[in-house]
Amino acid sequence: MEVIEDKPIPIIQTGIGDRVYKGGGVEGIPYWKVAYPDVYLSAKDTNRAADLKVQLDYAVETWTAEFITGSKSVEADYDAFLNEIQKLGEEYLAIYQAAYAK
Numbered sequence: 001m002e003v004i005e006d007k008p009i010p011i012i013q014t015g016i017g018d019r020v021y022k023g024g025g026v027e028g029i030p031y032w033k034v035a036y037p038d039v040y041l042s043a044k045d046t047n048r049a050a051d052l053k054v055q056l057d058y059a060v061e062t063w064t065a066e067f068i069t070g071s072k073s074v075e076a077d078y079d080a081f082l083n084e085i086q087k088l089g090e091e092y093l094a095i096y097q098a099a100y101a102k
Contacts, residue, residue, distance in 0.1 A: 039099040052092040059084055 041049060063081045066072035072081075 039096060039102075041095065041099050045095050045099065049092060049095045052088055052095075056085065056088045056092065059088065 059081075063072065063077075063084075067074050067077075067081075
């Protein structure tokens with residue numbers, strides 16, 4: 001709990017930009033708490049980020065299933081898994097970092 005003016009403030013956060021209330025009820029005073037600001041991507045960047053997200057999700061799900069079923073060995077293939085995820089993740093992150101810097 002956060003304390004302002006010597007009074008505890010319950011913090012309620014269920015997503016980006018959700019309201020945080022002091023006191024609650026009718027007398028509650030809303031505060032805004034933003035974890036990550038909105039970023040706007042160009043159409044090209046939006047499409048590329050969406051493609052990368054699909055590839056990342058698919059790679060994680062596929063590798064996880066293969067590790068669980070034993071078709072891939074965690075000891076032998078884990079570095080290949082990390083390399084694939086890092087390659088896709090770096091480009092995905094770069095798109096959002098560039099948009100955030102604008």
